[in-house]
Amino acid sequence: MILMTHRLAICLAIASLTFAGPRPAAAAAIGTVFDTVDAVEINNDFANATVVVTGLRPGGSVPITVIFTFGNSESATNIDTAARCERLAVIAMSKPGKFQFAIGSNTGGSSGGGCKLILRTP
Numbered sequence: 001m002i003l004m005t006h007r008l009a010i011c012l013a014i015a016s017l018t019f020a021g022p023r024p025a026a027a028a029a030i031g032t033v034f035d036t037v038d039a040v041e042i043n044n045d046f047a048n049a050t051v052v053v054t055g056l057r058p059g060g061s062v063p064i065t066v067i068f069t070f071g072n073s074e075s076a077t078n079i080d081t082a083a084r085c086e087r088l089a090v091i092a093m094s095k096p097g098k099f100q101f102a103i104g105s106n107t108g109g110s111s112g113g114g115c116k117l118i119l120r121t122p
Helices: 002-019 076-094
Strands: 032-034 036-044 048-056 064-072 099-105 113-119
Touching: 032 048, 036 076, 048 076, 048 099, 064 076, 064 099, 064 113, 076 099, 076 113
Parallel strands: none
Antiparallel strands: 032 099, 036 048, 048 064, 099 113
16 A cells, blocks of 8 residues: 555656646736837927837737837936837837837836837747
């Protein structure tokens, strides 16, 4: 009986390792994802630091334009975030099909947000 319990424990351990193995990481998007970026513009007006992105969403066939607000333009952090997002969007523009561009901003009136490039093909 002890031998049978020991074998069962080993089989369960092997089975748990099989199912708990590494899985491919899902691309976690920040807000809105674009397959291609056609245009990007940064605006630092009196109220907000914004990034305007025009491009194709995944599965889309018509470009859309979306405005992302990063909060008070008097904050250096918000201006820096908007500038970094603009640079990443330009990289996505220069290599269509190689990257997806993801961007998002807080909509609850608070500042913040972010963006990232997602490698599509190595």
